[in-house]
Amino acid sequence: xxxxxxxxxxxxxxxxxxxxxxxxxxxxxxxxxxxxxxxxxxxxxxxxxxxxxxxxxxxxxxxxxxxxxxxxxxxxxxxxxxxxxxxxxxxxxxxxxxxxxxxxxxxxxxxxxxxxxxxxxxxxxxxxxxxxxxxxxxxxxxxxxxxxxxxxxxxxxxxxxxxxxxxxxxxxxxxxxxxxxxxxxxxxxxxxxxxxxxxxxxxxxxxxxxxxxxxxxxxxxxxxxxxxxxxxxxxxxxxxxxxxxxxxxxxxxxxxxxxxxxxxxxxxxxxxxxxxxxxxxxxxxxxxxxxxxxxxxxxxxxxxxxxxxxxxxxxxxxxxxxxxxxxxxxxxxxxxxxxxx
Ligand code: F6P
Numbered sequence: 001x002x003x004x005x006x007x008x009x010x011x012x013x014x015x016x017x018x019x020x021x022x023x024x025x026x027x028x029x030x031x032x033x034x035x036x037x038x039x040x041x042x043x044x045x046x047x048x049x050x051x052x053x054x055x056x057x058x059x060x061x062x063x064x065x066x067x068x069x070x071x072x073x074x075x076x077x078x079x080x081x082x083x084x085x086x087x088x089x090x091x092x093x094x095x096x097x098x099x100x101x102x103x104x105x106x107x108x109x110x111x112x113x114x115x116x117x118x119x120x121x122x123x124x125x126x127x128x129x130x131x132x133x134x135x136x137x138x139x140x141x142x143x144x145x146x147x148x149x150x151x152x153x154x155x156x157x158x159x160x161x162x163x164x165x166x167x168x169x170x171x172x173x174x175x176x177x178x179x180x181x182x183x184x185x186x187x188x189x190x191x192x193x194x195x196x197x198x199x200x201x202x203x204x205x206x207x208x209x210x211x212x213x214x215x216x217x218x219x220x221x222x223x224x225x226x227x228x229x230x231x232x233x234x235x236x237x238x239x240x241x242x243x244x245x246x247x248x249x250x251x252x253x254x255x256x257x258x259x260x261x262x263x264x265x266x267x268x269x270x271x272x273x274x275x276x277x278x279x280x281x282x283x284x285x286x287x288x289x290x291x292x293x294x295x296x297x298x299x300x301x302x303x304x305x306x307x308x309x310x311x312x313x314x315x316x317x318x319x320x321x322x323x324x325x326x327x328x329x330x331x332x333x334x335x336x337x338x339x340x341x
Contacts, residue, residue, distance in 0.1 A: 002095040003033040004297055005049070008066040009040030009073070009105030013124045013138030014278030015286035016066040019100050021057040022290025028054055030298065035092060040101070041108060042073040044088045045081055061283060064141075064276045074104055076111045089117055096297035100124050102136070103322055106305060110318040113303040120296040121305030121318050122289045126274055129173035129327065132320040133307040137289065140281040142169065142176050142273040143183070149269055150184025150217060157215035163205060163256055163264040167249030169273050170221035173327050176273065178336055181219035188340050190220040190252070193328045195227035198252070202259045204341045209262065218256070220249050288313045 006023055008016050020036065027034040034052045037043030050056070050068075060067055075081040089097060096118045099109035102125035109119045123130045126142035146168050157164040166186075168177040174191020181189035188204055190196050205216045226248075249266045257264035278286070285308065292306035292313050307316040 002030070003035060003092055004096045004098065005035050005037055005044075005089070005092060005094045006052070006068070006098040006100065007037040007040055007043055008068045008070045008124070009099065009101035009108070010070060010124070011072075011102070011126070012065045012070050012274060013126050013136075014064045014141035014274070014276065015137035015282035016070075016100060016124065017057075017060040017063050018137070018278065018283045018286030019122055019124075019290040019293070020052070020067060021060055022287045023098055023294055024052045024057045025054060026291055026294040030294065032095070036068045037088075039069040040071040040073055040105065041075040041085065042071045043068070044085045045073065045075060047088045047091065049092075062277050064274075064278060072104065074108055076108045082112070082115060085112060086115070086117065094118065096120060096302065098122060098293045098297065100293075102127070102130060103325065106130070106318055107322040109305075110303070110322050113318060118297075118300075118302045119318075120293055120302055121321070122293050123305055123307065123321060126176065127170055127173055128175040129170075129325045130321050131324055131326045132305075132316045134310065135285065135308050137278070137282040137285040138274070139175065140285075141276075141279045143179050144279055145273050145276075146176050146180035146269055147183040149267070149272075150180055150186055150219060153217060153267060154185075154215075157217060161214040161263070163216045163218065163253070163260070163262045165218045165220060165249045165253040165256065165264060165266045167220050167222055167266065167268040169269065171223040172325050174221040174224065175328060177219050177221035177224075178328050178333065182336050182339070184217070184219070185339070186219035187216045188218045189333075189336050190218065190224040190226070191328055191333065192221055192223035192225060194330070194333050195225045198226050198255055198259070201252075202256060205256065205260050205262065208341050209260075216262070218252070220252055222248060224248055224252075226252065
């Protein structure tokens with residue numbers, strides 16, 4: 001009986017359990033044994049795993065998070081860890097390893113493939129900033145949560161005649177802020193790709209209020225940068241060296257209130273966007289990606305990952321997905337701007 005391994009790495013994401021379930025269901029149908037490494041690459045370093053059979057994945061489809069746990073451990077930082085991963089891989093005589101993750105996890109998968117390991121990838125991130133796939137699962141759920149939050153902020157903003165600044169996830173790419181802002185009718189959207197002048201933001205709010213509106217909603221991605229102010233993002237780093245953002249919404253809110261005189265409140269959506277049950281879209285996409293990953297292992301297409309191209313799930317080299325992020329194009333932001341103010 002062939003044995004394959006799977007792991008989930010990076011930030012958790014609604015739809016991960018749909019992928020795990022699909023891999024286990026399709027893998028066992030091939031008469032494979034599926035083992036799941038706990039907490040991302042850390043599980044391979046520690047040889048910490050569980051056997052996954054159909055019973056183990058029963059009922060997990062609608063659940064958020066990942067039953068395997070996750071971490072941001074990157075095994076490629078030193079040779080000793082790479083050797084540990086190889087030794088765990090060989091110890092279990094894996095016929096293939098399916099790494100489910102974002103830029104970091106898949107970057108490691110790509111490197112391990114270069115080192116000769118049989119690895120395939122499944123793209124995951126709520127940020128939707130991975131290249132070589134039209135969408136990642138998790139994004140639709142996060143987008144819907146953020147949109148609903150903007151809807152809810154409208155009624156309280158209007159009742160109190162306030163400016164509401166809503167800080168939305170997205171360190172380097174502003175997909176969630178942009179599309180939730182469009183869907184929720186935000187009056188201004190600030191994203192990392194387009195530095196915005198704070199005076200222009202304040203002018204837009206003043207104009208809007210002059211036209212008789214008594215409230216405004218400002219959607220801001222956590223990685224947004226303001227060109228002409230002393231606003232800086234809090235550049236703390238987590239234990240894995242990733243920038244931990246948070247704070248830009250608060251700072252922008254304070255400046256808006258000071259410059260315009262309009263009472264302002266700030267809401268940071270944070271991990272609410274990542275938690276809880278996945279949308280139907282993410283469950284379906286996760287399921288399709290899981291099926292594809294098993295197909296890739298079966299066909300020996302190592303070094304590839306599942307990818308959504310239009311309505312079709314196909315395969316692309318892992319290398320095409322990593323190295324550079326998929327940012328919001330300038331023309332898309334221009335479209336959003338038509339509805340500012
Ligand atoms: O990459 C997904 C993401 O949710 C980002 O949008 C966010 O900046 C980051 O993860 C938060 O990471 P953590 O869960 O480590 O706080």
